Structure formats: structure tokens, C-alpha cells
Amino acid sequence: MDWDNVAAEDVIEALREVEWSTPPRSFGEFFSRFAFPRSFSKWKSRLKCNLYYYRTNYFILVIFVLGLALITRPLAIVGAAFTALSIAFLNDSFAATFNEKFIRTIRLFSPHLAAKMRPPHMPVIRGRSAARKTVYVCGKPRWVFVVIFLTASLVMWFSSCGLLWVLYALLTSLTLVVVHASVRTPNLKARLNTFREEFRAVWRNYSEL
Secondary structure (H helix, E strand, O other), X not given: OOHHHOOHHHHHHHHHHOOOOOOOOOHXXXXXXXXXXXXXXXXXXXXXXXXXXXXXXXXXXXXXXXXXXXXXOHHHHHHHHHHHHHHHOOOHHHHHHHHHHHHHHHHHHOHHHHHHOOOOOOXXXXXXXXXXXXXXXXXXXXXXXXXXXXXXXXXXXXXXXXXXXXXXXXXXXXXXXXXXXXXXXXXXXXXHHOHHHHHHHXXXXXXXX
């Protein structure tokens, strides 16, 4: 895949649509073969490639840095966990899996309540883009849960007096992600065989009737 022709918006959309349950890449692969890009265009292409390919590793890295920075602030750690959960809800596959498992658990205690938590019936319209589909969690649009968990995390950060420290830790983790994605040379074998098929699978939904 020619990442020069892939826009940043397409990468973000692919990260939202792709399956995130795949395990992270190995430690040895993640920390091997570093080199500076030869040009700005090469840097942009490498950045988009690595952000997609090592998405799970970067998510774990951000959570690890936040947890390490907030180890002496329990409330702030819980707030960081809520933030991670709200970010995870932005991914379609995570939101759908969480919704199904949660409703399945509720059904064991109250089938009537579980039935009410089912998403509303959406008629299939031929030619409609998959990007327009609304993802529901427990019968509500997922943005409701994203806002709830983000608000709860902000309250906990304020309560622990660690908001600035959280922002500093978050900035540090994001900086590490950008630096790694900028200098890690793309894995040629994986680029040809693995993530190309995953990326194409995302866009295959847009051509289905």
C-alpha cells in the first residue's frame, strides 16, 4: 500500500473501524530497526504506516506512561482508566463487543431490561455509506458513554489535584508515540502481507450494498 496516497482522515477512520482485539506486536519487533526518514514526505508516510500497524502497542504505551506517572494518585489512575475506556469506545469493534457482552450479562438477571437496552432497529438502505451508521452501547449512542467517562475522569483528576500532572504525562506519552512512529522503519513483510489486508477489509464495507 502506498501510504503517500492515504490521507490522515482515512487513517483515523480506519483506526475507528479496524478490529482492536488483535494482540500487540512483539517487544523485539517494536524496538528494532530505527532510522531517520530521508524526507518530509517519507516521514508522513512512515508515521501513518506505523500508527496503524503498531496501534495496539501505542495504546498500551500511553496507558503505561499514564499509570506510571500517576502511581501515587489512586483517583487520577481511575480517571486515566476512564479516559482509556472512553477512547476505546470510539472504536466500532470495541463498542459493539462491549455492548453485546454487557447486554448478555444483564439478560441473566433481567431479560426485560436487556431487551430495552437493545439498539433501535435500523433499516438497511442500499448504497448508504458505512461511515453513517450509528454505533449504540446499551441502547444509547456511544458518544453518550464517551462524554460520561470523560467527565468522570476530569472530576477525578480535579479531585486528586493532578490535572496538570496528567496533562504532562499524556503529552509525554504522545511524544514518545510520535517519536517512535517517526524513526521506526516499516516492517516490509508485515506491510505486504498483514496490515494491507486489514486496511482493505475496512474499506470493503464501503463498497458493500
